Amino acid sequence: MTLPFSDRFRSVLTSAQRVVAFTGAGISAESGVPTFRGDDGIWKKMRPEELASMNGFMKNPALVWEWYQYRRTIIGKVQPNAGHRALVAMESVFPSMAIITQNVDNLHRRAGSTLVYELHGNIERNYCITCGATYRDVEVHPRSRSPVCSSCGGLIRPDVVWFGEMLPEDQWEAAVRATESADLFFSIGTSAVVYPAASLPLVGKRAGAFLVEINPEPTPLTDSVDEFLQGLAGMILPAVLEVARQVRRENFA
Numbered sequence: 001m002t003l004p005f006s007d008r009f010r011s012v013l014t015s016a017q018r019v020v021a022f023t024g025a026g027i028s029a030e031s032g033v034p035t036f037r038g039d040d041g042i043w044k045k046m047r048p049e050e051l052a053s054m055n056g057f058m059k060n061p062a063l064v065w066e067w068y069q070y071r072r073t074i075i076g077k078v079q080p081n082a083g084h085r086a087l088v089a090m091e092s093v094f095p096s097m098a099i100i101t102q103n104v105d106n107l108h109r110r111a112g113s114t115l116v117y118e119l120h121g122n123i124e125r126n127y128c129i130t131c132g133a134t135y136r137d138v139e140v141h142p143r144s145r146s147p148v149c150s151s152c153g154g155l156i157r158p159d160v161v162w163f164g165e166m167l168p169e170d171q172w173e174a175a176v177r178a179t180e181s182a183d184l185f186f187s188i189g190t191s192a193v194v195y196p197a198a199s200l201p202l203v204g205k206r207a208g209a210f211l212v213e214i215n216p217e218p219t220p221l222t223d224s225v226d227e228f229l230q231g232l233a234g235m236i237l238p239a240v241l242e243v244a245r246q247v248r249r250e251n252f253a
């Protein structure tokens with residue numbers, strides 16, 4: 001695939017050292033994981049206050065568990081796609097490449113990315129709301145309200161960030177540090193509306209990064225980016241990788 005990359009973007013690809021890819025649900029769409037806000041998006045059919053909030057969990061843990069086990073089943077069956085794989089391969093061009101993801105699906109790690117900051121948690125992990133003990137696999141019995149902690153008997157919940165909750169501090173701080181030192185920042189497959197994560201692209205730009213957005217649709221960020229690459233991440237990221245390899249070969253030949 002040949003894209004009309006600007007000369008400035010090609011030049012940044014030649015010289016960039018510190019590269020960040022900030023990703024949202026769109027990067028996993030081609031794997032078959034539903035996004036949140038499209039016409040077919042999860043939040044068009046489900047109520048976030050019931051399924052993704054501490055209040056909702058305390059009112060009806062069984063419903064929340066049913067929903068997360070359903071999502072786990074979907075995610076367990078899918079594979080990383082060409083977009084995830086291109087980001088892994090970019091580490092051979094940009095060795096310190098960092099992924100900052102809003103996704104909980106673990107697909108960046110499963111693809112093989114080395115440095116992944118998870119701002120909204122990871123659906124493969126769980127923890128006890130009373131003592132904090134962590135669990136990977138939990139069994140949800142049809143008649144119980146929720147899995148319970150084997151050390152203290154507290155309710156176990158998925159290790160994902162729900163509405164009204166703080167982001168995991170270590171992941172957020174590391175993500176901000178990577179963003180502030182980036183010279184090239186990609187915003188990929190996100191509607192860029194959920195804060196504080198959505199603030200990162202402009203934090204990067206203000207700190208001097210060249211800002212690239214990859215999305216089939218314009219977003220509230222689009223007017224502020226240096227390069228808008230309109231299309232599917234699974235098509236565009238392999239093309240970016242190819243051009244990055246090519247311009248660096250030419251430059252260092």
Ligand code: OAD
Nearest residue numbers: 024025026029035036037102189190191194215217232233
């Ligand atoms: P959204 O569902 O809000 O946005 C997905 C974006 O991906 C949209 O802008 C689509 O146009 C774009 N898109 C769709 N298919 C694509 C593809 N193949 N390639 C590239 N882009 C594509 O998802 P997020 O922005 O990730 O939070 O949503 C942010 C947060 O809202 C989520 O992390 C979740 C949700 O509520 C929590 O659960 C805390």
